[in-house]
Amino acid sequence: MPGLGTLVNAAAIVVGGGLGIALGSRLPERTRAVVTDALGLVVLLIAALNAAEVLSPDLAAAVGSAAPTLIVLGSLLIGGVAGSLLRVEDRLESLGLLLRRLLARSTAAVGAPPAEPGAPAPVPPPDRFVEGFVSSSLVFLVGPLAILGAISDGLGNGIDQLALKAALDGFASVAFAAALGAGVLASALPVLVYQGALTLLGVALGSFLPDAHIAALTATGGLLLAGMALRMLRVRDFPVADLLPALFVAPVLTAVVALF
Template identity: 40%
Template sequence: MVFPTGSLVNLIAIVLGSCAGMLLGNRLPERVRYIVFCGLGLATLVIGMQMALKTQNPLILVFSILLGGITGELLQIERGLNSLGERLKKRLKSNNLRFVDGFVSATLLFVIGSMAILGPFDEALRGDRTLLYTKSILDCFASVPLAASFGSGVLFSAVPVFLYQGALTLFAGVLQPMLTPAMMNEIIATGGLMILGIALGLLDVKRIPLSNLLPSLVYAGVLSYFFM
Protein backbone atom coordinates (compact mmCIF):
# COMPACT_ATOMS: atom_id res chain seq x y z
CA MET A 1 0.00 0.00 0.00
CA VAL A 2 1.09 3.57 -0.73
CA PHE A 3 1.24 6.01 2.18
CA PRO A 4 -1.07 8.99 1.40
CA THR A 5 1.69 11.60 1.34
CA GLY A 6 -0.25 13.87 -1.01
CA SER A 7 -3.25 13.91 1.34
CA LEU A 8 -0.95 14.70 4.29
CA VAL A 9 0.42 17.69 2.35
CA ASN A 10 -3.19 18.70 1.62
CA LEU A 11 -3.98 18.57 5.35
CA ILE A 12 -1.01 20.81 6.16
CA ALA A 13 -1.96 23.24 3.38
CA ILE A 14 -5.52 23.62 4.72
CA VAL A 15 -4.20 24.15 8.26
CA LEU A 16 -1.73 26.83 7.10
CA GLY A 17 -4.34 28.62 4.98
CA SER A 18 -6.87 28.48 7.81
CA CYS A 19 -4.39 29.89 10.33
CA ALA A 20 -3.59 32.74 7.95
CA GLY A 21 -7.29 33.40 7.45
CA MET A 22 -8.00 33.45 11.19
CA LEU A 23 -5.12 35.88 11.76
CA LEU A 24 -6.36 38.15 8.99
CA GLY A 25 -10.03 37.79 9.88
CA ASN A 26 -10.20 40.37 12.65
CA ARG A 27 -7.89 42.76 10.83
CA LEU A 28 -9.77 42.87 7.54
CA PRO A 29 -12.71 45.30 7.26
CA GLU A 30 -16.09 43.62 6.88
CA ARG A 31 -16.51 44.99 3.34
CA VAL A 32 -13.20 43.38 2.29
CA ARG A 33 -14.18 40.01 3.75
CA TYR A 34 -17.54 40.28 2.03
CA ILE A 35 -16.13 40.93 -1.45
CA VAL A 36 -13.50 38.19 -1.06
CA PHE A 37 -16.22 35.75 -0.04
CA CYS A 38 -18.34 36.76 -3.02
CA GLY A 39 -15.36 36.23 -5.31
CA LEU A 40 -14.78 32.77 -3.87
CA GLY A 41 -18.47 31.96 -4.35
CA LEU A 42 -18.38 33.04 -8.00
CA ALA A 43 -15.20 31.03 -8.66
CA THR A 44 -16.78 27.99 -7.02
CA LEU A 45 -19.85 28.48 -9.22
CA VAL A 46 -17.73 28.34 -12.40
CA ILE A 47 -15.80 25.26 -11.20
CA GLY A 48 -19.05 23.45 -10.40
CA MET A 49 -20.55 24.30 -13.79
CA GLN A 50 -17.46 23.02 -15.64
CA MET A 51 -17.60 19.75 -13.73
CA ALA A 52 -21.38 19.29 -14.07
CA LEU A 53 -21.20 19.75 -17.85
CA LYS A 54 -18.98 16.67 -18.12
CA THR A 55 -22.06 14.45 -17.93
CA GLN A 56 -22.84 12.38 -21.00
CA ASN A 57 -26.28 11.42 -19.73
CA PRO A 58 -28.27 14.11 -17.85
CA LEU A 59 -30.78 11.50 -16.68
CA ILE A 60 -28.04 9.75 -14.69
CA LEU A 61 -27.17 13.11 -13.14
CA VAL A 62 -30.79 13.80 -12.21
CA PHE A 63 -31.54 10.36 -10.77
CA SER A 64 -28.21 10.25 -8.90
CA ILE A 65 -29.05 13.51 -7.14
CA LEU A 66 -32.64 12.43 -6.38
CA LEU A 67 -31.72 8.97 -5.07
CA GLY A 68 -28.69 10.31 -3.23
CA GLY A 69 -30.75 13.03 -1.57
CA ILE A 70 -33.39 10.54 -0.40
CA THR A 71 -30.71 8.20 0.94
CA GLY A 72 -28.85 11.01 2.67
CA GLU A 73 -32.02 12.29 4.32
CA LEU A 74 -32.89 8.80 5.57
CA LEU A 75 -29.34 8.35 6.91
CA GLN A 76 -29.34 11.92 8.29
CA ILE A 77 -25.78 12.55 7.10
CA GLU A 78 -26.12 16.33 7.49
CA ARG A 79 -27.21 15.96 11.10
CA GLY A 80 -24.29 13.62 11.78
CA LEU A 81 -21.74 16.02 10.30
CA ASN A 82 -23.26 18.94 12.18
CA SER A 83 -23.18 16.87 15.36
CA LEU A 84 -19.50 16.12 14.81
CA GLY A 85 -18.86 19.85 14.35
CA GLU A 86 -20.77 20.63 17.55
CA ARG A 87 -18.76 18.06 19.52
CA LEU A 88 -15.51 19.55 18.21
CA LYS A 89 -16.72 23.01 19.16
CA LYS A 90 -17.55 21.91 22.71
CA ARG A 91 -14.28 20.01 23.08
CA LEU A 92 -12.37 23.12 22.02
CA LYS A 93 -14.63 25.37 24.14
CA SER A 94 -15.01 27.65 21.14
CA ASN A 95 -17.32 30.66 21.26
CA ASN A 96 -17.38 30.93 17.46
CA LEU A 97 -21.04 30.93 16.36
CA ARG A 98 -20.04 29.93 12.79
CA PHE A 99 -17.73 27.05 13.75
CA VAL A 100 -20.08 24.29 12.58
CA ASP A 101 -21.01 26.10 9.35
CA GLY A 102 -17.32 26.57 8.57
CA PHE A 103 -16.47 22.95 9.36
CA VAL A 104 -19.27 21.51 7.20
CA SER A 105 -18.93 23.96 4.29
CA ALA A 106 -15.15 23.61 4.04
CA THR A 107 -15.24 19.82 4.37
CA LEU A 108 -17.72 19.52 1.51
CA LEU A 109 -15.85 22.01 -0.67
CA PHE A 110 -12.55 20.18 -0.24
CA VAL A 111 -13.81 16.58 -0.70
CA ILE A 112 -16.37 16.84 -3.51
CA GLY A 113 -14.12 18.08 -6.33
CA SER A 114 -12.66 15.87 -9.05
CA MET A 115 -9.11 16.33 -7.72
CA ALA A 116 -10.15 14.78 -4.40
CA ILE A 117 -11.11 11.62 -6.32
CA LEU A 118 -8.55 11.50 -9.13
CA GLY A 119 -5.60 12.71 -7.04
CA PRO A 120 -5.51 9.75 -4.62
CA PHE A 121 -5.86 7.33 -7.56
CA ASP A 122 -2.91 8.92 -9.36
CA GLU A 123 -0.83 8.75 -6.18
CA ALA A 124 -1.61 5.09 -5.51
CA LEU A 125 -1.57 3.68 -9.04
CA ARG A 126 1.04 5.81 -10.83
CA GLY A 127 3.02 7.29 -7.98
CA ASP A 128 2.12 10.75 -9.31
CA ARG A 129 1.17 13.29 -6.63
CA THR A 130 0.87 16.27 -8.99
CA LEU A 131 -2.92 16.53 -8.72
CA LEU A 132 -2.90 16.34 -4.93
CA TYR A 133 -0.12 18.92 -4.66
CA THR A 134 -2.04 21.22 -7.01
CA LYS A 135 -5.19 20.67 -4.95
CA SER A 136 -3.22 21.47 -1.80
CA ILE A 137 -2.24 24.87 -3.19
CA LEU A 138 -5.82 25.63 -4.25
CA ASP A 139 -7.25 24.49 -0.91
CA CYS A 140 -4.67 26.57 0.96
CA PHE A 141 -5.74 29.75 -0.83
CA ALA A 142 -9.45 28.88 -0.58
CA SER A 143 -9.20 28.26 3.17
CA VAL A 144 -7.88 31.79 3.81
CA PRO A 145 -11.12 33.69 3.06
CA LEU A 146 -13.20 30.80 4.44
CA ALA A 147 -11.37 30.89 7.78
CA ALA A 148 -11.47 34.68 7.81
CA SER A 149 -15.27 34.48 7.70
CA PHE A 150 -16.06 31.18 9.46
CA GLY A 151 -13.13 30.85 11.85
CA SER A 152 -11.49 27.71 13.24
CA GLY A 153 -14.12 25.28 11.93
CA VAL A 154 -12.40 25.51 8.54
CA LEU A 155 -9.09 24.41 10.06
CA PHE A 156 -10.59 21.22 11.44
CA SER A 157 -12.07 20.31 8.06
CA ALA A 158 -8.53 19.20 7.20
CA VAL A 159 -9.04 16.01 9.23
CA PRO A 160 -12.00 14.48 7.30
CA VAL A 161 -10.35 15.60 4.04
CA PHE A 162 -7.21 13.64 4.95
CA LEU A 163 -9.19 10.58 6.06
CA TYR A 164 -11.32 10.57 2.88
CA GLN A 165 -8.48 11.06 0.42
CA GLY A 166 -6.16 8.80 2.36
CA ALA A 167 -8.73 6.00 2.25
CA LEU A 168 -9.04 6.39 -1.52
CA THR A 169 -5.27 6.14 -1.85
CA LEU A 170 -5.09 3.02 0.30
CA PHE A 171 -7.94 1.26 -1.52
CA ALA A 172 -7.31 2.58 -5.04
CA GLY A 173 -6.03 -0.79 -6.21
CA VAL A 174 -9.35 -2.40 -5.31
CA LEU A 175 -11.55 0.39 -6.68
CA GLN A 176 -9.70 1.20 -9.91
CA PRO A 177 -10.79 -1.87 -11.94
CA MET A 178 -14.44 -1.07 -11.15
CA LEU A 179 -14.32 2.56 -12.34
CA THR A 180 -14.52 3.07 -16.10
CA PRO A 181 -13.87 6.51 -17.67
CA ALA A 182 -17.64 6.88 -18.26
CA MET A 183 -18.34 6.20 -14.57
CA MET A 184 -15.71 8.71 -13.48
CA ASN A 185 -17.24 11.35 -15.77
CA GLU A 186 -20.67 10.91 -14.18
CA ILE A 187 -19.24 10.90 -10.65
CA ILE A 188 -17.33 14.12 -11.39
CA ALA A 189 -20.41 15.70 -13.02
CA THR A 190 -22.55 14.84 -9.99
CA GLY A 191 -19.89 16.30 -7.71
CA GLY A 192 -19.93 19.43 -9.87
CA LEU A 193 -23.66 19.85 -9.33
CA MET A 194 -23.08 19.62 -5.59
CA ILE A 195 -20.30 22.22 -5.82
CA LEU A 196 -22.84 24.53 -7.48
CA GLY A 197 -24.87 24.09 -4.30
CA ILE A 198 -21.83 25.12 -2.23
CA ALA A 199 -21.48 28.24 -4.38
CA LEU A 200 -25.12 29.16 -3.75
CA GLY A 201 -24.47 28.92 -0.03
CA LEU A 202 -21.30 31.03 -0.22
CA LEU A 203 -23.23 33.69 -2.14
CA ASP A 204 -26.10 33.62 0.41
CA VAL A 205 -28.56 32.65 -2.32
CA LYS A 206 -29.76 29.34 -0.87
CA ARG A 207 -28.47 26.99 1.80
CA ILE A 208 -28.78 23.36 0.70
CA PRO A 209 -28.11 20.38 3.05
CA LEU A 210 -25.37 19.13 0.73
CA SER A 211 -24.05 16.51 3.13
CA ASN A 212 -27.26 14.57 2.48
CA LEU A 213 -26.41 14.53 -1.23
CA LEU A 214 -23.08 12.72 -0.76
CA PRO A 215 -24.59 9.28 -1.59
CA SER A 216 -25.31 10.73 -5.04
CA LEU A 217 -21.67 10.09 -5.95
CA VAL A 218 -22.16 6.38 -5.35
CA TYR A 219 -25.41 6.32 -7.32
CA ALA A 220 -23.71 8.13 -10.22
CA GLY A 221 -21.15 5.34 -10.48
CA VAL A 222 -23.71 2.55 -10.15
CA LEU A 223 -26.19 4.03 -12.65
CA SER A 224 -23.50 4.77 -15.24
CA TYR A 225 -22.24 1.18 -14.89
CA PHE A 226 -25.67 -0.22 -15.84
CA PHE A 227 -26.87 2.39 -18.35
CA MET A 228 -23.78 3.51 -20.27
Protein backbone atom coordinates in the same frame (compact mmCIF):
# COMPACT_ATOMS: atom_id res chain seq x y z
CA MET B 1 4.55 6.27 0.05
CA PRO B 2 0.76 5.94 -0.44
CA GLY B 3 -1.09 8.60 1.52
CA LEU B 4 1.64 11.24 1.35
CA GLY B 5 -0.39 13.38 -1.06
CA THR B 6 -3.36 13.46 1.29
CA LEU B 7 -1.12 14.42 4.24
CA VAL B 8 0.31 17.29 2.20
CA ASN B 9 -3.22 18.37 1.23
CA ALA B 10 -4.42 18.38 4.85
CA ALA B 11 -1.32 20.28 5.99
CA ALA B 12 -1.91 22.93 3.31
CA ILE B 13 -5.47 23.42 4.58
CA VAL B 14 -4.30 23.81 8.19
CA VAL B 15 -1.49 26.23 7.29
CA GLY B 16 -3.70 28.26 4.94
CA GLY B 17 -6.50 28.29 7.49
CA GLY B 18 -4.13 29.52 10.20
CA LEU B 19 -3.00 32.38 7.97
CA GLY B 20 -6.60 33.17 7.16
CA ILE B 21 -7.56 33.36 10.84
CA ALA B 22 -4.63 35.70 11.55
CA LEU B 23 -5.65 37.88 8.61
CA GLY B 24 -9.36 37.67 9.32
CA SER B 25 -9.03 39.14 12.79
CA ARG B 26 -7.83 42.36 11.18
CA LEU B 27 -10.61 42.56 8.62
CA PRO B 28 -13.94 44.34 9.19
CA GLU B 29 -17.13 42.32 8.94
CA ARG B 30 -18.08 43.97 5.66
CA THR B 31 -14.80 42.87 4.07
CA ARG B 32 -15.30 39.30 5.31
CA ALA B 33 -18.75 39.27 3.73
CA VAL B 34 -17.29 40.43 0.41
CA VAL B 35 -14.65 37.68 0.59
CA THR B 36 -17.38 35.08 1.21
CA ASP B 37 -19.41 36.38 -1.74
CA ALA B 38 -16.33 36.28 -3.99
CA LEU B 39 -15.67 32.69 -2.93
CA GLY B 40 -19.29 31.84 -3.68
CA LEU B 41 -18.92 33.16 -7.21
CA VAL B 42 -15.70 31.18 -7.74
CA VAL B 43 -17.37 28.03 -6.42
CA LEU B 44 -20.23 28.67 -8.86
CA LEU B 45 -17.71 28.87 -11.72
CA ILE B 46 -16.04 25.61 -10.62
CA ALA B 47 -19.49 24.03 -10.33
CA ALA B 48 -20.30 24.98 -13.93
CA LEU B 49 -17.01 23.54 -15.19
CA ASN B 50 -17.58 20.28 -13.31
CA ALA B 51 -21.23 20.00 -14.35
CA ALA B 52 -20.15 20.36 -17.99
CA GLU B 53 -18.69 16.85 -17.71
CA VAL B 54 -22.22 15.62 -18.41
CA LEU B 55 -21.27 16.32 -22.04
CA SER B 56 -18.17 14.11 -21.83
CA PRO B 57 -17.66 11.98 -24.98
CA ASP B 58 -16.49 9.07 -22.80
CA LEU B 59 -19.75 9.14 -20.85
CA ALA B 60 -21.85 9.39 -24.01
CA ALA B 61 -19.94 6.52 -25.59
CA ALA B 62 -20.54 4.32 -22.55
CA VAL B 63 -24.23 5.00 -21.92
CA GLY B 64 -25.57 6.73 -25.05
CA SER B 65 -26.10 10.40 -25.83
CA ALA B 66 -29.44 10.72 -24.02
CA ALA B 67 -28.55 8.94 -20.77
CA PRO B 68 -25.94 11.21 -19.06
CA THR B 69 -28.47 13.80 -17.89
CA LEU B 70 -30.76 11.04 -16.61
CA ILE B 71 -27.84 9.44 -14.74
CA VAL B 72 -27.07 12.73 -12.98
CA LEU B 73 -30.76 13.24 -12.20
CA GLY B 74 -31.14 9.70 -10.88
CA SER B 75 -27.98 10.05 -8.80
CA LEU B 76 -29.24 13.23 -7.16
CA LEU B 77 -32.69 11.78 -6.47
CA ILE B 78 -31.44 8.47 -5.06
CA GLY B 79 -28.56 10.10 -3.21
CA GLY B 80 -30.79 12.85 -1.84
CA VAL B 81 -33.34 10.37 -0.48
CA ALA B 82 -30.58 8.26 1.08
CA GLY B 83 -28.78 11.29 2.55
CA SER B 84 -32.01 12.72 3.94
CA LEU B 85 -32.93 9.41 5.60
CA LEU B 86 -29.40 9.09 6.99
CA ARG B 87 -29.48 12.76 8.09
CA VAL B 88 -26.03 13.42 6.65
CA GLU B 89 -26.36 17.19 6.99
CA ASP B 90 -27.33 16.96 10.67
CA ARG B 91 -24.56 14.47 11.41
CA LEU B 92 -21.94 16.60 9.68
CA GLU B 93 -23.07 19.64 11.64
CA SER B 94 -22.96 17.59 14.86
CA LEU B 95 -19.39 16.60 14.03
CA GLY B 96 -18.58 20.28 13.51
CA LEU B 97 -20.02 21.16 16.93
CA LEU B 98 -18.06 18.35 18.56
CA LEU B 99 -14.82 19.52 16.97
CA ARG B 100 -15.61 23.10 18.01
CA ARG B 101 -15.91 22.02 21.64
CA LEU B 102 -12.68 20.01 21.45
CA LEU B 103 -10.81 22.94 19.87
CA ALA B 104 -12.21 25.32 22.47
CA ARG B 105 -10.92 23.09 25.28
CA SER B 106 -7.55 22.79 23.56
CA THR B 107 -7.28 26.55 23.17
CA ALA B 108 -8.22 27.12 26.80
CA ALA B 109 -5.62 24.60 27.95
CA VAL B 110 -2.71 26.12 25.97
CA GLY B 111 -1.73 29.59 27.03
CA ALA B 112 -5.23 30.88 27.78
CA PRO B 113 -5.64 33.01 30.93
CA PRO B 114 -7.53 31.24 33.71
CA ALA B 115 -11.24 31.97 33.72
CA GLU B 116 -13.14 33.03 36.78
CA PRO B 117 -14.46 30.14 38.89
CA GLY B 118 -17.72 28.85 37.43
CA ALA B 119 -17.40 30.86 34.20
CA PRO B 120 -17.59 28.88 30.94
CA ALA B 121 -14.60 28.92 28.59
CA PRO B 122 -15.03 31.36 25.70
CA VAL B 123 -15.84 29.61 22.43
CA PRO B 124 -16.37 30.87 18.90
CA PRO B 125 -19.94 31.29 17.70
CA PRO B 126 -21.20 27.78 16.88
CA ASP B 127 -23.03 28.71 13.72
CA ARG B 128 -19.97 30.36 12.21
CA PHE B 129 -17.71 27.45 13.14
CA VAL B 130 -20.12 24.86 11.72
CA GLU B 131 -20.66 26.89 8.54
CA GLY B 132 -16.90 27.15 8.04
CA PHE B 133 -16.44 23.44 8.66
CA VAL B 134 -19.30 22.30 6.42
CA SER B 135 -18.70 24.79 3.60
CA SER B 136 -14.96 24.23 3.31
CA SER B 137 -15.28 20.44 3.75
CA LEU B 138 -17.70 20.18 0.84
CA VAL B 139 -15.56 22.38 -1.42
CA PHE B 140 -12.37 20.45 -0.57
CA LEU B 141 -14.02 17.02 -0.98
CA VAL B 142 -16.08 17.48 -4.15
CA GLY B 143 -14.15 17.41 -7.39
CA PRO B 144 -12.20 15.18 -9.74
CA LEU B 145 -8.79 15.94 -8.24
CA ALA B 146 -9.81 14.51 -4.87
CA ILE B 147 -10.81 11.23 -6.50
CA LEU B 148 -8.25 10.87 -9.29
CA GLY B 149 -5.40 12.24 -7.19
CA ALA B 150 -6.05 9.96 -4.22
CA ILE B 151 -6.49 6.85 -6.37
CA SER B 152 -3.36 7.71 -8.38
CA ASP B 153 -1.44 8.08 -5.13
CA GLY B 154 -2.69 4.66 -4.00
CA LEU B 155 -1.57 3.10 -7.28
CA GLY B 156 1.95 4.43 -6.74
CA ASN B 157 1.82 6.89 -9.64
CA GLY B 158 2.97 9.85 -7.55
CA ILE B 159 1.29 12.75 -5.79
CA ASP B 160 1.36 15.32 -8.61
CA GLN B 161 -2.43 15.69 -8.76
CA LEU B 162 -2.83 15.94 -4.99
CA ALA B 163 0.05 18.43 -4.83
CA LEU B 164 -1.90 20.66 -7.24
CA LYS B 165 -5.04 20.18 -5.17
CA ALA B 166 -3.09 21.03 -2.00
CA ALA B 167 -1.97 24.32 -3.53
CA LEU B 168 -5.53 25.19 -4.58
CA ASP B 169 -7.01 24.17 -1.22
CA GLY B 170 -4.31 26.04 0.68
CA PHE B 171 -5.09 29.32 -1.07
CA ALA B 172 -8.83 28.71 -0.74
CA SER B 173 -8.53 27.97 2.99
CA VAL B 174 -6.89 31.36 3.57
CA ALA B 175 -9.96 33.10 2.17
CA PHE B 176 -12.39 30.69 3.83
CA ALA B 177 -10.80 31.03 7.27
CA ALA B 178 -10.61 34.82 6.98
CA ALA B 179 -14.34 34.86 6.35
CA LEU B 180 -15.61 31.87 8.37
CA GLY B 181 -13.06 31.26 11.13
CA ALA B 182 -11.53 28.18 12.76
CA GLY B 183 -14.03 25.69 11.36
CA VAL B 184 -11.98 25.67 8.15
CA LEU B 185 -9.02 24.07 9.96
CA ALA B 186 -11.26 21.22 11.13
CA SER B 187 -12.12 20.42 7.50
CA ALA B 188 -8.65 18.86 7.21
CA LEU B 189 -10.06 15.85 9.11
CA PRO B 190 -12.71 14.77 6.55
CA VAL B 191 -10.13 15.37 3.80
CA LEU B 192 -7.79 12.94 5.55
CA VAL B 193 -10.56 10.35 5.96
CA TYR B 194 -12.12 10.69 2.50
CA GLN B 195 -8.96 10.90 0.41
CA GLY B 196 -7.23 8.36 2.63
CA ALA B 197 -10.04 5.89 1.96
CA LEU B 198 -9.78 6.52 -1.80
CA THR B 199 -6.03 5.98 -1.62
CA LEU B 200 -6.61 2.61 0.04
CA LEU B 201 -9.16 1.86 -2.68
CA GLY B 202 -6.53 2.60 -5.31
CA VAL B 203 -4.08 0.27 -3.56
CA ALA B 204 -6.74 -2.48 -3.48
CA LEU B 205 -8.11 -2.09 -7.00
CA GLY B 206 -4.86 -1.53 -8.83
CA SER B 207 -6.58 0.39 -11.61
CA PHE B 208 -8.44 3.66 -12.22
CA LEU B 209 -12.17 4.01 -12.47
CA PRO B 210 -13.27 4.21 -16.13
CA ASP B 211 -13.37 7.72 -17.58
CA ALA B 212 -17.14 7.50 -18.06
CA HIS B 213 -17.68 6.82 -14.34
CA ILE B 214 -15.44 9.73 -13.36
CA ALA B 215 -17.32 12.04 -15.75
CA ALA B 216 -20.70 11.09 -14.23
CA LEU B 217 -19.37 11.58 -10.72
CA THR B 218 -17.78 14.92 -11.62
CA ALA B 219 -20.97 16.25 -13.25
CA THR B 220 -22.99 15.23 -10.19
CA GLY B 221 -20.44 16.86 -7.91
CA GLY B 222 -20.68 20.03 -9.97
CA LEU B 223 -24.38 20.35 -9.15
CA LEU B 224 -23.60 19.83 -5.46
CA LEU B 225 -21.06 22.63 -5.71
CA ALA B 226 -23.73 24.82 -7.32
CA GLY B 227 -25.92 24.21 -4.28
CA MET B 228 -22.97 25.13 -2.06
CA ALA B 229 -22.47 28.36 -4.01
CA LEU B 230 -26.15 29.28 -3.54
CA ARG B 231 -25.68 28.70 0.18
CA MET B 232 -22.52 30.82 0.36
CA LEU B 233 -24.21 33.63 -1.59
CA ARG B 234 -27.13 33.47 0.87
CA VAL B 235 -29.59 32.77 -1.94
CA ARG B 236 -30.92 29.64 -0.22
CA ASP B 237 -29.86 27.48 2.74
CA PHE B 238 -29.43 24.39 0.57
CA PRO B 239 -28.89 21.05 2.44
CA VAL B 240 -25.97 20.06 0.22
CA ALA B 241 -24.56 17.45 2.61
CA ASP B 242 -27.74 15.38 2.31
CA LEU B 243 -26.94 15.00 -1.40
CA LEU B 244 -23.40 13.67 -0.85
CA PRO B 245 -24.44 10.00 -1.33
CA ALA B 246 -25.18 10.96 -4.95
CA LEU B 247 -21.42 10.94 -5.55
CA PHE B 248 -21.37 7.21 -4.83
CA VAL B 249 -24.57 6.52 -6.76
CA ALA B 250 -23.36 8.16 -10.01
CA PRO B 251 -20.65 5.60 -10.91
CA VAL B 252 -22.96 2.72 -9.98
CA LEU B 253 -25.78 4.03 -12.21
CA THR B 254 -23.29 4.57 -15.03
CA ALA B 255 -22.14 0.95 -14.76
CA VAL B 256 -25.74 -0.30 -14.72
CA VAL B 257 -26.84 1.77 -17.72
CA ALA B 258 -23.71 0.78 -19.66
CA LEU B 259 -24.77 -2.86 -19.42
CA PHE B 260 -27.93 -2.26 -21.50
